[in-house]
Amino acid sequence: MFDVKNIQKLQKILKEKGLKAYLIFTSDPHNSEYVSDYYLAERKYFCPFTGSAGQVLITQEKAYLFADGRYWIQAKNQLENSNIELIKVGDVGVLPLKEFIKENKLYPLGVNFLNITEQSLESYKKAGITLIDVDFSYLAEAKEDKAQKVFKLDDDLVTLSSEEKINKILEESEKQGASSNLVTTLDDIAFILNIRGRDIPRNPVFYSYLYLSKIAGNHLFINKEKIDFSIKNVAIHDYNEIFTFLKAHKDIKTLVDPLRVNARVYSLLNEPIRGRNPSYLMKAIKGKKEIENTKKIQAIDGLALLKFNKYLDENLLKNLNEYDYSEKLEEFRKESSLCFDLSFDTIASVGPNAAMMHYEPTKEMHSVVSDKDIELLVDSGGQYYGGTTDTTRTFLIGKPTKEYIHDYTLTLKSLIHVSKAIFLDGSSGQTIDILARQFMWNEGMDYKCGTGHGVGYILNVHEGPNGFRYKKVPERDDQDPIKPGMITTIEPGVYKENKYGIRIENNLLCVPAFKTSDGEFYKFETITYVPIETRCLDFNLLTKEEIMRLNDYHELVYNKLSELIKDKDLLNYLKSKTAKIKI
């Protein structure tokens, strides 16, 4: 628990050790997007803020929380009486973290090198900042998370065995001049071994390191209590043995990704071959079984959202709130025994809440859903034995204004134009992105996020190199060409502060279109099967072709979902929600 005295205790140590400051990232040794409670504990010990991102910087005299716009209100409240100053990252005239440290000469700076990537460490060094590897997490007395058992994926869930994947990876590593490959990112390890875990909520991964080598053999480092089966051709060691193991094998040329490996582990390698892990791209290109299963569970997921839509229509006058609805949606998903978790915390938001892209209702903080609002935006997904989903629908619950109808129609146009794109091999998300944004840009609007991202298979909902944004963000490493087998979710939207938020999101599978003398062309197959609200469309803004595409989509949704429905009421509801629009 946070106490102002915790900071003072640390400041005393900083002075003794001659460190100008100590920096705590919201991070773990595996560069995970979300981290377990264990790795959050240290930050929470020194700072009462509970958000899922932000950095705490403690100098010999002061303490700061660096947080971006999503968290300013929350942080301000939570920091009261903490003596911690909030630094509003992204606000006018505010120095970003690294520049702040440089400007105020807060170095030598203590950092736990387990929680910083090698690439990030190098960027600090390049800025002239001296970093010292220290670990004060013991002060927080964090308790190890309870050992959650990992589980093997059945053969019918995966196209390639882990042995086949390992062979491919070692071949690729050899091409890059390496005899081994050190994999530290948790979703890559889960992918390679065809194993899933429960260490991080919503992300079915398990804390571990994986070392693959033709010379030294294959080795998994994991809390042994978590695993009660053996893996063919892979020796199992305790999680912390990675350090002595790497020291013993430091002279082997090892492929390692500086963008993703933690700096402490990296420092143990004498012969690092810097490059991207082969699994990063392999994981993004789904195989035959992964695609078949994903389509199957997408229909199941679509059914849950259909039921939810009906429930929403029928309960609107009951004064339920956003959190109630998110709970209800989880119930519908869990009706299928294949669903074992959500893929992220459900966003269910009305009106001005929906305009805040990262708003999530909680048990404590939420708004009532009523027909005084125009819309209920629901962005949600499930983890299934058979795939991972991520879908947004903006349900109409009140009377739409002209402006809303206009913006909703633009959003649908954006989604349609990406969905129907045909593109030459070599095209990336950056190539295609403008097909979505053009309608907003023509009117001086823009959504302040990517148009989409890769989606994992029974894995993280944010994944892979198939990002979708209109300009490069090099450190994201997500601008690979879109290839057949990749699943990308596309989520254009319009967000009007204090008014409303609109987003429509489908998962698109890249498939071959045709091969001609000018090259190989690809297209998308939509694999999200959920009706799209049509009662707030301005048909004057839609071309005939666009309406045809919408009708085709609703026909697909009807065919996919009707197979799963026995209840007549629900089937009629599906019929009405997928009714053909007259052209």
Next chain:
Amino acid sequence: MFDVKNIQKLQKILKEKGLKAYLIFTSDPHNSEYVSDYYLAERKYFCPFTGSAGQVLITQEKAYLFADGRYWIQAKNQLENSNIELIKVGDVGVLPLKEFIKENKLYPLGVNFLNITEQSLESYKKAGITLIDVDFSYLAEAKEDKAQKVFKLDDDLVTLSSEEKINKILEESEKQGASSNLVTTLDDIAFILNIRGRDIPRNPVFYSYLYLSKIAGNHLFINKEKIDFSIKNVAIHDYNEIFTFLKAHKDIKTLVDPLRVNARVYSLLNEPIRGRNPSYLMKAIKGKKEIENTKKIQAIDGLALLKFNKYLDENLLKNLNEYDYSEKLEEFRKESSLCFDLSFDTIASVGPNAAMMHYEPTKEMHSVVSDKDIELLVDSGGQYYGGTTDTTRTFLIGKPTKEYIHDYTLTLKSLIHVSKAIFLDGSSGQTIDILARQFMWNEGMDYKCGTGHGVGYILNVHEGPNGFRYKKVPERDDQDPIKPGMITTIEPGVYKENKYGIRIENNLLCVPAFKTSDGEFYKFETITYVPIETRCLDFNLLTKEEIMRLNDYHELVYNKLSELIKDKDLLNYLKSKTAKIKI
């Protein structure tokens, strides 16, 4: 002149010096796209091929010409009886140059380090190839080009003085940690000094090096016979003094661009700060006067093309050939005293010739233009005291087929959709490119070139970081965001082997569109004023909005050109070529 004995002479020297091979690039010490005869002489001494690209590799026993598809037929003919083997770069199973050298262990390899960029040298080293800096050009006894006088640009032609430009550059260099900036690219030097030359046909540049420094002063290295005026704050030295100068100043931190500097000059710097030259981006963003003047001379250039169109209509039955027409077009351009050169050799091509993107008629090789062909494609431009142009029109001269009409219409659609784009600050050519290509891609077609490129100001017709292609080509360094003031030419097309080629090309100036709470948006203003053939359009393929855009464009062309026309006949011709299409 080439003689088989020349190769034998060299091979003897190679053996004496223990070099496995000698490699001759088609290049000069300034990484110029086109080079003067002087720098071509060595290659021509060892190889009878006359194309404008290709590499000659001479081993102790053999000799090879590496040439890409554009030159295979020409090279095959010219290499007859030369004992030189043609390596068809790009053909199935053919190793590219570097891989060929590596595979056959043709190193130590002799190269003139003046004619290879530092970046390229490093890529050879990285591939494990040892390069030795040698210079056998003396064998060719090349004669220095006659010293052509350089000329100053009048004040009303340039927005910033050379002093202002130098100050900006030195500020930018300081930000990158450098006290000096070594500029070796000829168009950058011409831009910075507001001077133009005549050393390379079509490119109004002059051979020189420019060294800018707050510490050591500013220095131009140029054949002193070429310059008969002084430059404020810039000392003038003889061209070859650059080497002793750099040796004397080698310890100054000097900003230098490894992508563009030659390896010999680079090797003289002890403290190179590797980075892009500030002038590269500055040059691309045209100032107020540059824009005003360019618009003025674009109208003059448009008038020449209008006259040409009329001439073509009136002379079709006279059996003139492509080269005759290109000469005639040059005549029309030179009617204006402002036009002092072409910006590249005119491409005038009928039918199957037009399908070859890089075909150029010559006095010796050309086809007759007749109404048996559908089209005459003319891609041409002028160098004016006031700007540089690059325009393509595909004139209808015969009876178009259905397929031709279809493809011509698609090409126009492509041009229209880029021309009307609105895009957020940060968007690059890669962001916008698909607006052009989408129509071809939907049908499995693609043009095998960029959609466009930057255009210089009284400078090289290929310029700058504002490239336009659907995927990254890192070594081109041409994917910067498109900013107001940049001039980009857009040239989509359809090329059908042995049938026809279609291309329509306009120069677009980036201008602000609007600024909203979501950011700054830009758009394009078309600054090429030449009627577009409408008699082979399929109006069923065009939307109302597209036809309106075409009508608006023709209204603009009429307004711009009619001001310059006194001749009633020509005015009537203009009227007919810009007539409004009924919607």
